[in-house]
Amino acid sequence: MALLGCCLFLILFLLGLAESQSQTFNHPFNRTDIQAAIGDMRAKSYYGFAMLLQMLNGTSQPNNRDLTFLMPDDKELSASSISIDEVEEFLLKHAIPMPLYFNDLSHFPTGTLVPSGNRTQMIRIHNRARGDFFVNNAQIVSANVCLSSVIKCHGVDAIIEYDHGN
Template sequence: MALMIISSVVATPSGNKDISVAIEEMERANYFTFVMLINMVPPNLFQGNVTFLMPSDRSLSRTMVPAQNSVMDLLLRHSIPSPLLFDHLLHLPTNSMLPTSNPDLMLKVSNRGRRSLFLGNVKIVSPNICTHGYSVRCHGIDGVISIEKPGLASPITCPRVASAAAPLPLLAPPSPSPSPSSAPASDPPHGAAYETSGGVRPQMELALTTWMAFVWLLYSKAKLCV
């Protein structure tokens, strides 16, 4: 019974009402062109649980949007399928990827604090414009999100571990030099080699340290791919 109540609450949010409330907030903030684009697409395209990234009227006036499908693509590109306040976005680390409503597009985050938060090629300049609705948030940005610039919609690919790097060669120990007959019997073999900077012990320590760093690098790459 509790599960049915929770699912009914989640399944029936005031989506259309929240969109209407958000449109009123957009108009009060002078984002009239973005409101016009929302009114051009089918009303069931957005039913709540969304964050809009809104270019200014001036930015949109310089963008060619020739057909209805292009309007839909532009809105999907400028929306995130989750209601996120600006404080939520500030928790995203730099170089993380934020999904948009377009399943083929992800925005690379560059987070330098409240005054410099970039999503792809745009910067959030007017945060938290839409806040009164339950499931719709919106923020003003300083341009139009472009899919032509690098770093916006590139899937994360993980190289194969076998081809990541060639194995390190084993270091051959130096050939032992003949010990003089007068050397004391208590001296360890190759004692001079251990004491000099080019001896066996420093070389083996360097090889061990390098190998451990190499293994850690492969482990870090494999962890990112999981």
């Protein structure tokens, strides 16, 4: 009976650990990839998003290097009120946990739901051609910004909003 209790405890512990890891940026991240992505962001004038990502680079880091970031421009970021405690959550809400070039995204039909970096929220695709492609409320205005690493990123014209159900 003690062995069964020990096994049950171990299973519950591992499940809890896996869930906590899926929601946080706390595992080793290839610094070369993150630095290359930040360089690409800066080269295309996404300084604010690069700065937010770099703020986490020293303390916590994405647990999955296979990411696509959806980056609001500096004007949108400066109009928002992101506190230092909300940076990680903000980045998760603006990420898809798989690397997707715009060509990959364009294959998703309108209405498709893809996971965000926050596993409790989904991003709805609105695909009406290259010049009219939205993720939730935000239009992709600059495709394929990050090309120098596994990380992919696209510029969007707004901070991504989620419905209460998403």
